[in-house]
Amino acid sequence: xxxxxxxxxxxxxxxxxxxxxxxxxxxxxxxxxxxxxxxxxxxxxxxxxxxxxxxxxxxxxxxxxxxxxxxxxxxxxxxxxxxxxxxxxxxxxxxxxxxxxxxxxxxxxxxxxxxxxxxxxxxxxxxxxxxxxxxxxxxxxxxxxxxxxxxxxxxxxxxxxxxxxxxxxxxxxxxxxxx
Ligand code: IMP
Numbered sequence: 792x793x794x795x796x797x798x799x800x801x802x803x804x805x806x807x808x809x810x811x812x813x814x815x816x817x818x819x820x821x822x823x824x825x826x827x828x829x830x831x832x833x834x835x836x837x838x839x840x841x842x843x844x845x846x847x848x849x850x851x852x853x854x855x856x857x858x859x860x861x862x863x864x865x866x867x868x869x870x871x872x873x874x875x876x877x878x879x880x881x882x883x884x885x886x887x888x889x890x891x892x893x894x895x896x897x898x899x900x901x902x903x904x905x906x907x908x909x910x911x912x913x914x915x916x917x918x919x920x921x922x923x924x925x926x927x928x929x930x931x932x933x934x935x936x937x938x939x940x941x942x943x944x945x946x947x948x949x950x951x952x953x954x955x956x957x958x959x960x961x962x963x964x965x966x967x968x969x970x
Contacts, residue, residue, distance in 0.1 A: 863878050904934065
């Protein structure tokens with residue numbers, strides 16, 4: 792079972808469920824504080840941010856509306872950084888609204904750069920990013936994320952929504968996958 796206690800042989804636990812929960816609580820508190828009196832639209836990026844956003848909305852005190860985009864990036868194996876394509880767009884109109892993008896991980900930054908460009912032209916009142924993980928050593932374009940859960944080294948990670956070939960998303964921790 793994906794969520795069973797001992798990690799599969801090729802996976803080394805990097806961030807435990809308890810550490811994730813603590814980070815999600817901290818991020819939720821920061822978001823609630825910063826957006827007090829406002830109602831940002833949370834835009835999560837499928838599929839990687841699915842687990843993160845599900846936990847985040849349960850920690851947020853504010854009752855924020857939710858929408859999502861499906862974005863695919865073409866890379867090889869554990870390397871993203873190919874071209875990025877918006878596969879499914881928002882249903883909500885974001886003009887003059889506060890928008891907070893919720894993403895699993897910022898790696899090269901190419902995915903979020905594309906998403907930001909795609910959304911900015913619709914003139915939202917504000918556009919910010921909340922990413923659970925960031926791998927700054929891999930960045931190819933600069934991304935200014937207001938909320939970041941963990942800064943991690945250059946390793947391919949799985950679990951808590953993150954996949955390798957659509958596997959391991961259900962793991963309750965974040966682990967490094969041996970190449
Ligand atoms: P970027 O465009 O290179 O920043 O990559 C963003 C996307 O690549 C993320 O939303 C993930 O879906 C995927 N990705 C990047 N690094 C990892 C990783 O270590 N594990 C799993 N997916 C990753």
